Amino acid sequence: MEEAQWLKSYEPRDYPAVGVTVDLVILTIRDKELHVLLIERGQPPFEGEWALPGGFVQENEDLHDAAARELQEETGLTQSDLDRVHLEQLQTFGKPGRDPRPLRVYSVAYLAFAPRLPEPVADTDAKNAAWIPLAATGEMKLAFDHEEILSAGVERARDKLEYSPLATKFVGPEFTISELRTVYEAVWGEQLHAANFHRKVLSVRHFVEETGRTTERGGERGGPRARLYRRGDATQLHPALLRPTAE
Amino acid sequence: MEEAQWLKSYEPRDYPAVGVTVDLVILTIRDKELHVLLIERGQPPFEGEWALPGGFVQENEDLHDAAARELQEETGLTQSDLDRVHLEQLQTFGKPGRDPRPLRVYSVAYLAFAPRLPEPVADTDAKNAAWIPLAATGEMKLAFDHEEILSAGVERARDKLEYSPLATKFVGPEFTISELRTVYEAVWGEQLHAANFHRKVLSVRHFVEETGRTTERGGERGGPRARLYRRGDATQLHPALLRPTAE
DNA sequence: CACCGTCTTTCTCAAACTGAGTACTTCTAT
């Protein structure tokens, strides 16, 4: 059969019903703690339960664009805010039955790292939306298989901090070394040696660059003004900033 | 609306036609070179062109199972062979138009690391199947967006060798340190310092364990018999086996 | 069967890096 002819004879409705969604694990740091954006679902299935934000990929929409759109819808970010957010594909979940609806739904999960953002806005699909401390999600029952997706996201985030400069995506355009340390401590959930962290960050080439300026005032509870840095142009940390030995 | 009631009223055919495939980047080492398994398509679209092995996920089949099934179909592996192959999800590709058929096709790509295997068998969908040296794929035009998928797989493989013990999946159950070094050299495409590699591998705890035995004879061109090791139970390398500085 | 070159393995050594702690200074809060 000729290829052109064969294309015409194709009958798409011969295929079983399938849907594809994107779901987002959006992480940020608030009060020195790792938080994730969750919504309270306003529609079935799982109406009233907490879930990761997400939705169906639209016809003719690229996956990454769909994730960016959902990110924007749920956080109310402006375009310029969006540029300061890191967004990457995480993993695809497709176990039969993971969605109770009578069509098979695959979820392409995305992971986002965001600086401190305003309170999220509940859009049409959600009764409510909020930044939830990661520690508090342990006791929550999330809709679908979103607990599994969230775990995968957090694990990926922990790894990424080691060898990528993405910790800078959790802070503003100018930041102090301590702020950066706070990010690592929040994501890894452990205290780091301040002096060694400082030495290490400055020794990794192109991780951060000096601005020549300092903070306006010292810390909340004392201490000198700290130097301000901005993100360098490294895409990988060489050498990596290794997490205290996980033996 | 009650959830149960709502479920009944759901009309799956309201959704656009969508298909999900798994495609596999199956890597192995032959003659000290990295190879990938490619097939020559026996059906449209792209009939006659080279592509990654793969196919549609079946109804009620989990993604990972679909990948394992395709792996088995294309390589003719027995179940016990399959246990010696590493298989992990790589990335999902879903750009509109990536498949010329009149339904939107997402591809969930999987990455496999295999020890030396027999020549693959062309199954029903393929005219031909072969291990192709990675270096030779640069000049080939692959079907769909399979060049992009292949690149992503190779890049992931290069990273994985650094911090995971998966290099052992490219060799037999018992192997010498040199064989292992050959794997790293093939995947990374560069020579390593044999003495330092040796020291490093033995210093990473639980990467390999001694069998107490040696090879029957020395190397092809001389040299003493080498000690044989087997895979240890580490899941991460601590510390990692870093690639010579990519600056 | 002697020799050469190859290969595995062990050593050496200097340079770089790490973890832990000290110290000095500049701040804020009281």
Add this chain to the structure above:
DNA sequence: ATAGAAGTACTCAGTTTGAGAAAGACGGTG
């Protein structure tokens, strides 16, 4: 004023690294 906190610099011992040398063991060759 003073105490305590925080940013930054330094010290020092222990570890890891990269580069190379060296000691054997072995295969292929003439």
